Amino acid sequence: MKNEMELLFDAISDNEGFARVAVSAFVAGANPTLEELADIKTAVSEAVTNSIIHGYENLYGYGGAKGQPADRSRINPGKVRVHCLLEGDMLHILVRDEGKGIEDLERAMEPLYTTKPELERSGMGFAFMEAFMDDLEVESEPGKGTTVRMKKKIGVGDWIDRED
Amino acid sequence: MEQITTEDFQVIDNCLMIRLPEEVDHHRAGFICENADRLLCRENVCNVVFDFENTRFMDSSGIGIIMGRQRKIACFGGRVYIIHADRQIRRILSISGLERIVEVLES
Numbered sequence: 547m548k549n550e551m552e553l554l555f556d557a558i559s560d561n562e563g564f565a566r567v568a569v570s571a572f573v574a575g576a577n578p579t580l581e582e583l584a585d586i587k588t589a590v591s592e593a594v595t596n597s598i599i600h601g602y603e604n605l606y607g608y609g610g611a612k613g614q615p616a617d618r619s620r621i622n623p624g625k626v627r628v629h630c631l632l633e634g635d636m637l638h639i640l641v642r643d644e645g646k647g648i649e650d651l652e653r654a655m656e657p658l659y660t661t662k663p664e665l666e667r668s669g670m671g672f673a674f675m676e677a678f679m680d681d682l683e684v685e686s687e688p689g690k691g692t693t694v695r696m697k698k699k700i701g702v703g704d705w706i707d708r709e710d
Numbered sequence: 711m712e713q714i715t716t717e718d719f720q721v722i723d724n725c726l727m728i729r730l731p732e733e734v735d736h737h738r739a740g741f742i743c744e745n746a747d748r749l750l751c752r753e754n755v756c757n758v759v760f761d762f763e764n765t766r767f768m769d770s771s772g773i774g775i776i777m778g779r780q781r782k783i784a785c786f787g788g789r790v791y792i793i794h795a796d797r798q799i800r801r802i803l804s805i806s807g808l809e810r811i812v813e814v815l816e817s
Binding site: 559560562563566581584587588591592595598599606665666667668669670671673674677 | 733735736737739740743767768769770771773774775777778798802805806
């Protein structure tokens with residue numbers, strides 16, 4: 547079975563939930579385990595959040611900065627593209643932005659490294675994508691944007707059998 | 711989906727209890743951090759309890775929230791406790807290594 551879909555949405559934090567729920571609904575047809583579905587949602591959330599915060603520098607989520615609602619006029623325009631391809635039991639996810647790109651990709655991929663410590667984020671975005679998906683590739687060009695490609699085999703987990 | 715409100719932050723004795731929303735992500739992180747920090751500096755709080763009872767999803771933003779509060783209270787000898795974490799939340803906590811610096815309580 548082959549199935550494909552693409553989403554294009556504004557780079558604002560309101561769309562983080564939408565993106566991961568849409569991807570998880572798309573994948574549901576391929577009979578993933580609950581654990582796989584949770585993993586995919588987390589990985590998509592990480593990639594999309596990175597595009598919004600780092601690619602387009604729309605830093606504040608719900609509540610905005612210092613308790614003020616996010617000022618819509620100060621939101622940097624930009625779109626995030628999420629493309630999913632299901633080929634048999636292999637899921638390919640591509641998350642692309644045309645934001646500012648990553649200067650030092652090697653450092654960016656290091657766990658706990660963050661260019662925005664003031665946001666008190668964990669610096670574990672790429673580490674989570676790597677942990678939750680089977681394969682991760684990142685391409686980035688400063689000033690042009692970043693593309694994240696992830697792969698995961700669906701329907702191989704054993705959530706139910708593995709009671710610990 | 712129910713949104714988190716200021717009612718989800720309560721100070722009981724020297725403990726700040728935070729009832730987290732259904733989904734803990736970057737979109738909601740700002741609100742959680744600001745409200746938590748407001749109470750942390752105003753009240754005489756030394757421990758923070760994150761209640762995951764209603765939470766079905768968390769990404770690395772949630773790890774950032776917990777790490778940030780832990781850092782703030784650790785210098786006064788405070789501790790962070792996590793309660794009602796389901797299987798998926800526990801996996802995230804364990805992959806991040808956070809399990810070693812906060813107390814995950816069995817429910």
